[in-house]
Amino acid sequence: MDRSCWTPLASATDAARFGHKAATLALLSGGGLPVVQGWVLAVDEAVTEACVDELLLLSDTNSWILRSSSPREDRPGMSAAGCFLSQHAPASQQEVLRALQAVRASATDPRLVDLLGETPQLAILAQAHLSFSSWCTAESRSGELFYEGWRRTQAATQTWTTTSDPDLDKPVAAAVECARVEPALLELGIHGGSPLILQLRAAPLRAPARTQRPVATAQPCTQLGLGAQVHAGDDEREWRADTEHCPTPLSVLLATAFGRWIAADPEHSASRIIDGRWHDARSQDPELSADKARTGYGAWQTRLEGMVAPALIELGQHHAALDGGMQSWSRFHDAWFSLQRAYFSMPGHAARAWARHHLADSERRPGLNATPASARLRRWAALGTHLFAASDAPARTAESVARWVQDHEQDPLARAITETAQRDRVIAPIPYDGFTPGLDEDPWPLYRALAAGIEPPAEQAPPHQQPIDAKEELAAAILVLAESDNERLLECYALWRSALRRIAQQHGLTDARDLHALDIDSLEDWLSGSPFPQAAVTGGRALFSAWSAPREASADESSAHGASADVLQGRAAAGGQARGPVRAGSSLLELAAGGIAVVDTLGPADAIAVGQFDAIVCASGDVLGHASVLCREFSIPCVVGLEQARLRLGRARELWVDGDRGTVRILDQA
Structure with missing residues (x-):
């Protein structure tokens, strides 16, 4: 040669x-x-x-x-x-x-x-x-490092995370400086006790909302909401975890704030916070007649418009007046819980159940094109049409859309996309855990939707072979009202998150997430002039880690919601959490878009479809393989190594995927 x-x-x-x-x-x-x-x-x-x-x-x-x-x-x-x-x-x-x-x-x-x-x-x-004893990714953003890695032992492959590693910090920092890439994502392997760089590339634009996972310690809890206790007089009642609406724990701050509020007056809420989770007393929903459903609908509508709408305006005023001190926080706190009390006393639960029963046939839902979600989809579809008709249209990936919006900051269309994210910030789904950001903080769900393409709902309800009766019209009106109710409640939680960000900025804190780890008393002591309680942040994170550990659900909990709360353990491949319906198949390309994709594995060709899903679960795959890389690129959670995933999740209808811990929770199954 x-x-x-x-x-x-x-x-x-x-x-x-x-x-x-x-x-x-x-x-x-x-x-x-x-x-x-x-x-x-x-x-x-x-x-x-x-x-x-x-x-x-x-x-x-x-x-x-x-x-x-x-x-x-x-x-x-x-x-x-x-x-x-x-x-x-x-x-x-x-x-x-x-x-x-x-x-x-x-x-x-x-x-x-x-x-x-x-x-x-x-x-x-x-x-x-080369055979590696340990391997990891290292992400560098603005000089801060975050490692996520895996070690082989004789028993299993163990995961670990840290924000500092004495053996890796120096070569990682030198590599980032040498390559002049920021933010940067590196892949490293440990061979013979020494680190080797396998890859360095630009990190995805979206910074994952994550923190180092602390070691949980069992400590006695005295505050309501923190421990396995309820208010005096409640201990004889039968409580069940609300896994339907709250499959994950609340933040420590929200749990203790709600716990203190309920302890002050148990009539504030019929529910309780136990170990950071909402629990309901066992009860039977009343069966309504059409007349009672109509009466309930009217009362619900009156309260929503007459009490909740003005209360949200007042809450926004208290939010704008926050100055970092205890007095302005107290006014905001009291207004927020006043709004919560209005919601807890809302007469809509039974009417909503009645409406769902009478519109069980999904093809017969008159008037549902008038919901807030339908209006939002029409706005998003119009934005997508204009965006991809532009002469310099981006590629159909979320990252390309994000880059286009950033590079065209003064373009009216880019401004419209940004304004839409601000206006539609409460798209985040339940649970209302205090952690879930809205589009104002995290516009990537909007970018992913624009990239995937949006089919707008019909302006008019489709014709039906049979005439729509009065019950169906009432049921549709109730469900439209229910969605408006949910949107306003989400706005309430968005203001809570925004208040904490505002306070953090006023006090010069770099990370508002520290405040979510505080209990309510520690937060208010600090706002009253005490030093920042860093020890309480560490303790709160450890406590939340203990709350989040996989747990066995009782038979009562499972049967009460028609669901299993089983947690399946795989390997964390891409961070984040998502909830959605199951889409299962042998290949990603054969599945309908949306929800949680459950497949055998991902290959390079699946890049065309990854961004259409909320999360991905793979039966096989390596933590540095295609599934991990693609899901990190599209900023969606991913769990790999869940053996026989399609078989084990064969009856599941809805899942909660935690890409940080590598767990999949079944929320609903056939």
């Missing part, structure tokens, strides 16, 4: 020929940083038997890792991370040739070509396979 078709990684600095992955690693290698050395087949080099023979002479390794490296990959703005294939092949000519051909062919998948708008070029990085 007159010339070598393989270029040593240290010399592969031209991103146009060797791809951004290889070029970045070459840059780091030249800077003296620890990387796994290898060789690169440039985009203009063909995969031939001769090049395979040459590769096999370059190392005496028993197996090869063959990784994609594209000029379209690992760069800010238009990352194609996770779109292409990587392979692990034994060191034989036939196996390596087959693997090289598969990696190169992944760039020509017509679905990916359509997604990227071109047929991308693809180089191949070949590295000798």
